[in-house]
Amino acid sequence: MEPEAGGRGGARRPGAGPPSTPPPREQERKLEQEKLSGVVKSVHRRLRKKYREVGDFDKIWREHCEDEETLCEYAVAMKNLADNHWAKTCEGEGRIEWCCSVCREYFQNGGKRKALEKDEKRAVLATKTTPALNSHESSKLEGHLTNLSFTNPEFITELLQTSGKIRLLDVGSCFNPFLKFEEFLTVGIDIVPAVESTINNSTRGNAEIGVTDTLDLLDEKQAVNFCAVGRKPKLPDYMCKSLRYCFSHCLYLAMTRLEEVNREVNMHSSVRYLGYLARINLLVAICLGLYVRWEKTANSLILVIFILGLFVLGIASILYYYFSMEAASLSLSNLWFGFLLGLLCFLDNSSFKNDVKEESTKYLLLTSIVLRILCALVERISGYVRHRPTLLTTVEFLELVGFAIASTTMLVEKSLSVILLVVALAMLIIDLRMKSFLAIPNLVIFAVLLFFSSLETPKNPVAFACFFICLITDPFLDIYFSGLSVTERWKPFLYRGRICRRLSVVFTGMIELTFFILSAFKLRDTHLWYFVIPGFSIFGIFWMICHIIFLLTLWGFHTKLNDCHKVYFTHRVDNNSLDRIMASKGMRHFCLISEQLVFFSLLATAILGAVSWQPTNGIFLSMFLIVLPLESMAHGLFHELGSCLGGTSVGYAIVIPTNFCSPDGQPTLLPPEHVQELNLRSTGMLNAIQRFFAYHMIETYGCDYSTSGLSFDTLHSKLKAFLELRTVDGPRHDTYVLYYSGHTHGTGEWALAGGDILRLDTLLEWWREKNASFCSRLIIVLDSENSVPWVKEVRKINDQYIAVQGAEMTKTIDIEEADPPQLGDFTKDWVEYNCNPSNNICWTEKGRAVKAVYGVSKRWSDYTLHLPTGSDVAKHWMLHFPRITYPLVHLANWLCGLNLFWICKTCFRCLKRLKMSWFLPTVLDTGQGFKLVKS
Structure with a gap:
């Protein structure tokens, strides 16, 4: 068979003769x-x-x-x-030779004289065919023709005179092919010269200068090739116009950009000044409040602290403006703001509540609250806030520390209660910033319990409300405005070192134990002993069991996270993100079960707190407000990771490089001259699919490469072993990816060795056998000439979650625009599309040589990632928890079986099925990090 244009050999069809073998x-x-x-x-x-x-x-x-x-x-x-x-x-005359012959004909063999005579005749004819022109237009035309001087024999003779070699400007020539001809004086210019004789002009400006300098080499007689015949080139005018245009255009762009920048700067400055106004207003309120307290109580300590505070703020200003120590200045000022605001809260003002200055202080504090909320809201609406993953900002931490230091002015027990309350407020801020599922209910509980008298809340509730609201505003608004993903929000915790995370579990256990001991103080209350003692005994044991499970769950989570960190630091060069690694390690399944267990712990804490309620014990209430957001954060972490992480997946690839077939349709060995090309292409396919598996953390069962084909029995055993693979924890994988590239028949069947074939029905029968009582899905990726029949057939399947991604090769193609399609082209593009976020592949582009096509089964849209079943929970329990906790397995299974919103889910499922059957999307996200596409 003759090779196709462009040098590629076409695939042989059944019944064709033996292929011709070129040298x-x-x-x-x-x-x-x-x-x-x-x-x-x-x-x-x-x-x-x-x-x-x-x-x-x-x-x-x-x-x-x-x-x-x-x-x-x-x-x-x-x-x-x-x-x-x-x-x-090239047969006969080549392109370069043709150009040379045309130039010789024009300059040396009379072609130029003929062209000038034709121009002269056209000019004379133009003067005779314009009698209707008015005198003004006629005079303009005559003047124009006189300037051209076509009728002047001396001018024509001057133009026809030759002086030496023909001077040639070859624009866009990287290898200067005309240099070898002696009759030409050649100057070649290109953006990237391949030879030294070509001038380098890599930009527009350089190109214009290069053309100008080159034209200076040409006299007026030979520059006629580049200008109008009979007119001298007006390069200075052209250059002046170009420079004038460039200057005016650049000036316009600069002024437009300056206007935009000024507008942005003005807006940003206004928002920043609003923040300064809120801060100055708060400073005035603090100074006025401390002055009133010194004036009414005559306490000299207040005056000393007040003067010292002003002195510290002055030092902070000097550090900021004169020494450019912004960090030290802001840290010092924030610490003192918290301390002074704490003093304003804890100093008694009962004797002068109705004083005018005290009332002014309250209104200034309220104004500070309004300005602070307004500034934070405008900053986020305008997009001036850049969210970064953090637990507590420096400002929040220092103000909390300053407020806690101010509480030491009270008695030890009251001071300890306030310090624990500050810790609880810090935990609440972190809970809100992490967007935990129960963060808002925790905020409501905190606000309700905040003003209990037993908490020793400050004497000035307005000042304390100002402190509380100013700190809560940013994390509360970030629940809506923050666009950080789950792993980005939790990055300060998930990316911590192994020892720090282990110590956090120990620290959490100490806090839980302290809360349990404080709850036991309720047993001293003999007033309701018949209710307190039995209730605490029952719910205390339940609390102990749940929190042993809670701590073991945290420890197991960190163990699996350590394994993910090892893989992450090993494959950082491959740009594998931690969330993709966690998904491949089965972290989603672990988090879904752990979420239910942590919810039991949270429920047990709420019940034990209600049974052991001590309204007169401020330390108990503060510890209760610490434990609630702490457990809420753990529940939110497991809930969000279980929702966002992808499921586990396993892949198997088969490559059979047989592009030629015998007359009976069976694969045969390739001619020797095509072996090297086909081996390179097949190796490229294997490398591409292995890159795909590695990038998406798909567990690789194997990549089989066979030049002689696979028998039916061999393929049967391999596929059945692949389809029954399970994860390390026991459940089946969520997704099974099967890749095939090789010879297929016209109806899509795989052509195997020995005359056997593999139909889609046979493959589905094996899949149903292994996936009968499970909800895994199978994705088949085909890079073959006849994948469309399988794509159409899979759309008729109703009982399984199956998808087929195939390719359709264009039969006729312009070889000048693109090379003929071959096997492997689709794999290369599809893998690049799914593994390179900055790719520029457009599947809907017109004229694509290889088009993508995919089909999904009817129930594909109903698929959800594997949810823990009763047996999964039981296996998880046996692997991670002691036997004493087994009775809670039934409670966990009952909670898993609740389906309170089944009506809404059913309607939503019907809408998704309608969309997939009538409006199949061009790009379908599989939820595993890669996408199915169609052209």
Whole structure:
């Protein structure tokens, strides 16, 4: 069979004769020509595609000129094509020779005289055919023709005189092919020269200057090739116009950008000044409040602290403005703001509540609250806040520390209660910033319990409300405005060292034990002993069991997280994110079960707190407010990780490189001259699919490569073993990915060795056998010539979750625009699309040589990732918890079986089925990190 245009061999069809075998050197030369032409065509296709997508020619050309690697590769390929292929393979006269013959005909053999005589005749004819012109227009035309001087024989003779070699400007020539002709004085210019004789002009401005300098080499007689005939080139005018245009255009852009920047700066400055106003207002309120207390109580300590506070703020200002020590200045001022506001809260004001200055202080504090909320809201609406993963900001931490230090002015027991309350407030801020599922209920409980008299809340509730609201505003608003993902929000915790995270579990256990001991103080109350003693005994034991499970769950979570960290630091060069690694390690399944267990712990804490309620014990209430957000954060972490992490997946790839077949339709060995090319292409497919498995953390069962094909029995045993794989924890994988590239029949069946075939029905029968009582899904990726029949057939399946991603190769294609499609082209593009977030692959692009097509079963949209069943919970319990906790298994199973919103879920499922059957999306996200696509 004759090779196709472009140098690629076409696939043989059944019934065709034996393939023709060209000489090895000829075949190697064609392969090299195909490779070089592919480089050139790919650059052209990429530029056309970018222009269609972006439309900004200047930007595209600028980026193209900056891509030195592509330009050098293009220049070398063009030179090799011209020197080693085009010049040797063209029949008759080549393109360069044709250009030379045309130039000789024009300049040396009378062509120029003929052209000038034609122009003269046209000019004379134009003067005779314009009698209707008015006198003004006629005079303008005559003056114009006189300037051209076509009727002046001396001018024509001057133009026809030759002086030496023909001077040639070859624009866009990287290898300067006309230099070898002696009759030409050649100057070649290009953005990336392949030879030293070509001038480098890599930008527009340089190109204009290069053309100008080159034209200076030409006299007026020979510059006529580049200008209008009979007119001298007016390069200074052109350059002046270009410079004037460039200057005015750049000035306009600069002024427009300056206006935008000023607008942004003015808006940003206004918001920043609003924050300054809130801070200054708060400072005035603190100073006025402390002054009133000193004036009414005559306490000299207040005056000393007040003067010292002003002195510290002055030092902070000096550090900021004169020594540029912004961090130290802000830290010092925030610490003293918290301390002074704490003093304003804890100093007794009962004797002068109705004083005018005290009332003014209250109104100033209320104004500070309003300004602080308004500033935070405007900053977030305007987009001036850059959210970063953090637990507590420096400002929040220092103000909390300053407030806690101020509480030491009270008695030890009261001071300890306030310090614990400050810790509880810090835990609540973290809970809100992490967007925990129960953060808002915790905020409500905290606000309700905050003003109990037993908590020893400050004497000035307005000042304390100002402190509380100013700290809560940012994390509360960030529940809506923060766009950080789950792993980004929890990054300060998830990316901590192994020892720090282990110590956090120990610290959590100590806090829980302290709360239990404080709850036991309720037993001293003999007033309701018949209720307290039995209630505490029953619910205390329940609390102990739940929190042993809680601590063991946290410890097991950190154990699995340590395993994920090992993989993460090993594969950091592959840009694998921690959440993708956690998904591959089965962390989602662990978190879904742990979420229910932590919920039991939270419920047990609420019940024990209600049974042991001590309204007169401020330390108990403060510890209760610490434990609630702490357990709420653990519940929120497991809930969000269980919702956002992908499921586990396993993959198996089969590559059978048989593009040629015998007359009976069976795969046969390739001719020797095609072995090297096909081996390279098949190896590229294997590397691509292994990259796909590694990037998406898909467990690899194997990648089989067979040049002689696989028998039916061998494939049967391998596929059945693949389809029954399970995770390390026991349950089946959520997704099974099967990749096949090889010979297929017209109806889509895989062609196997020995004349056997594999139908889709057979594969589905094996899948149903292994997946009968489970809800895993199977994704089949086909890179073959006949994958469309399977795509159509899978849409009729109703009882399984099956998807087929295939490719459709264009039958007719313009070889000037693109190379003929071959097996492996789809795999390369599909893997690049799913593994490179910055790819520029457009599947809906017109004229694609390889089009993507996919189909899904009818129930595909109903699929949800594997949820823990009763047996899964039981296995998890046996692996991680002691036997004494087994009775809670039934309670966990009962909670898993609750389905309170089944009506809404049913309606939503019907809508998704309708969408998938009638409006199949162009890109379908599988939830595993990769996508199915169609053109």
